Amino acid sequence: MNAETTPVPGPAGAGMPDSVDAVVTRLEAQGYVCDRRLATALFLSLRLKRPLFLEGEPGVGKTELAKALASALGAPLLRVQCYEGLDVAQTAYEWNVARQMIEIRLAEAAHEVDHDRLARQLYSREMLIERPLLAALTQPVAPVLLIDELDRADEPFDAYLLEVLAENQITIPELGVIRAAAPPITLITSNRTREVHDALKRRCLYHWVEFPNVERELQIVRIKAPGASERLARQVVEFVQRLRTVDLFKSPGVAETIDWTNALVALNSMRLDPATVQDTLGVLLKHQDDIVRMQRGETAKVLDDLRARALLD
Secondary structure: OOOOOOOOOOOOOOOOOOOHHHHHHHHHHOOOOOOHHHHHHHHHHHHHOOOEEEEEOOOOOHHHHHHHHHHHHOOOEEEEEOOOOOOHHHHOEEEOHHHHHHHHHHHHHHOOOOHHHHHHHHOOHHHEEEOHHHHHHOOOOOOEEEEEOHHHOOHHHHHHHHHHHHHOEEEEOOOEEEEOOOOOEEEEEEOOOOOOOHHHHOOOEEEEEOOOOHHHHHHHHHHHOOOOOHHHHHHHHHHHHHHOOOOOOOOOOHHHHHHHHHHHHHOOOOOOOHHHHHHOHHHHOOOHHHHHHHHHHHHHHHHHHHHHOOOOO
C-alpha cells in the first residue's frame, strides 16, 4: 500500500519515530501511503529492535516500504535480492582470492615464507569482501537491511539467516565472529511462493500486507500519477479494484495501477472506454491467459459494473 514520489531523505541519523502517528507522518513525507496496522507493525519493529517479516501479494508495497523507511531515517539501505541458488558468497562475504594469490606469490618471490604469518595475513579482515549481510553489521550507523523476496531463495538460506536475525552477527570460520556495531533495521519480504521456515518467522514480527482499499489506492494514484484527472484516477482505481475480484493468474498490484494510469495519461485519455482498455491491457496484466480472458468478455463485464454504479458515463 504505497506510493513513492521523489523522496526527500531525512537527516543522516534521524531519530526513530516516537509513535505510530510519527511513523505514518515520516512515511508520507517520502510519498509512501501507509495504513495504521502496517505503521503499528513497523513502529513495534523499530521500538523492540526486531526484524519485520512482510508477506503479501506482489505489488502491494513491501519493497517500497524499506526504501521509504531508509529515506525517512536518513539511513543507508542495503538490499539482498533473493533468487534460487543464492549462497553465502553472494549475500554475506567472500575472500578476495585474487589478492590472496598475489600475497602468496610475493612471499614466494621473497623466499621468506613464514607459513603461520602468511596464513594469518591471507585470512585477515583486509582480505574479506563484504556483501550486504556482512556490510549491514559493520556500518557506523544502523542501516536498513532489506532481504527481498526470501521465498525465492532455497530453504537452506533461511537457516543461514537465523544467526544474523537473532544475534546480529555472522560467524566466519577462518576469522571468527563479527558482531554488529549498530544492529541493522531488518525488513524481510515474501510473496509466499513457498512457506518460510517457522524458526525464521519466530525471530521476526509479522505483518500481512493487503491490497489497499479504494480510497487509499486513489490517494496513491493522485501522488504517483498527478497528470491524471480526478475522474480518470477514480475510474482506474475502481476498475482495478473490481478486476482483483476476478479469478486471474496474477491480479494487478499497485505498481500496475500506477503504470496504467500514467499510460492512459500519455494517450490523452480523459476517461475509460472499452477500446482504450483493450489496447492497454498489457500495461495492467502481465500474463497472456489473463489478457485473453479480459478480451473475451471480462472487460465488458467490469465496465458494465462500473457503469451500473454511475462511475462511467
